[in-house]
Amino acid sequence: MKTLIVLIGMMGCGKTTVGKLLAKKAGYDFVDTDQEIEKSENMSIPNIFNEHGEQYFRKIEKNKILEFINGKNLVLSLGGGAFEDEETRKILKKNGTVIYLKATPECLFERIKTAIHRPLLHKNFSVETIGFILKKRVNNYEKAHHTVDTCGKTPDEVCEKLMRFVK
Numbered sequence: 702m703k704t705l706i707v708l709i710g711m712m713g714c715g716k717t718t719v720g721k722l723l724a725k726k727a728g729y730d731f732v733d734t735d736q737e738i739e740k741s742e743n744m745s746i747p748n749i750f751n752e753h754g755e756q757y758f759r760k761i762e763k764n765k766i767l768e769f770i771n772g773k774n775l776v777l778s779l780g781g782g783a784f785e786d787e788e789t790r791k792i793l794k795k796n797g798t799v800i801y802l803k804a805t806p807e808c809l810f811e812r813i814k815t816a817i818h819r820p821l822l823h824k825n826f827s828v829e830t831i832g833f834i835l836k837k838r839v840n841n842y843e844k845a846h847h848t849v850d851t852c853g854k855t856p857d858e859v860c861e862k863l864m865r866f867v868k
Contacts, residue, residue, distance in 0.1 A: 704729075704868060705797030706776045709784045709842060711835055713813035714802040715851045715859055716778040722860040724776040727867040733778040734765050741765070746780075763789055770796045781834075784841050794846065798866050801845035802859070806832035808852040 706723065708716040717733050724731035735746055738761055742749055749758050762783050769777055770792055777797070784790055784799075793799050804812075810828045842848075849862050 704774045705770065705772055706863070706866060707793050707797045707799045708776065708778045708802055709799060709845055710781065710802035710851075711804060711809050711831070711838070711842075712781045713809040714804045715812075715856060716802055718856045719802065719851070719859045719863065720776045720778040722856055723863050723867070726860060726864060727774070727776070729774040729776050729867070730772065731776045731778070732769050732772070734762060734769070734783065735778075735780045737765050737769075738762060738780075759783075759786065766793070782838065784845075785838060790841065790844060794844070798847070799845040800863060800866060801842045801848045803842070803848050803850045804852050806835055809835075 706727075706729070708720050708723075710716055717736075720733065721731050723729070738749070738758075739745055742761065744752070746758070749761070759782070762780060763786060766777075766779065766783060766789055769775065784793070806828045809831050814826075847866060849859060851859050854862075
C-alpha cells in the first residue's frame with residue numbers, strides 16, 4: 702500500500718501549507734524538502750543558488766528526496782523544480798501517490814508577490830515570469846497521478862480534496 706503522498710507544483714501553489722494540514726488530518730508525518738535542504742546545508746535556498754548554483758542545488762535536492770521516498774505515512778512537499786528530473790519522477794511515482802497542486806500564473810503571483818525568498822523570481826518578477834516557468838514545467842507536472850486545482854480554494858478546501866488519496 703502506498704502511504705507516501707508527494708505534493709508537486711509551482712511555488713505558491715500550497716504544497717507546504719496544504720501538506721501540513723493533510724499530514725495532521727491523516728495522522729501522517731510532514732516533510733518539506735526545501736526546509737530539509739536548508740537545515741542540512743545550514744543556508745537558505747536563495748543563498749545556495751547564489752553561492753553554488755542551480756545544478757548544485759538540484760543534486761542536493763535529489764539526494765534529499767531519495768532520503769525520504771521510503772517514508773511510511775508521510776506527506777512530502779517538493780520544491781517547484783524537483784519533479785523536472787526524470788529519474789526522480791519515476792522513483793516518486795513508483796513509491797508514492799504524486800499529486801500536482803495546479804494554479805494559474807495570476808493566482809500564483811497574488812500568493813507570492815511579497816515573498817523575497819523565491820530564488821527563480823528575483824529578476825523580472827511578474828505574472829509573465831511565473832507563466833514562463835510554469836510553461837516549461839507543466840508537461841512534467843501533468844505526469845502526476847492526480848491533479849487538484851488550488852485557485853480560489855482555501856487550504857482546508859484543498860486538503861479535503863486530497864484526503865481521498867490517503868489510504
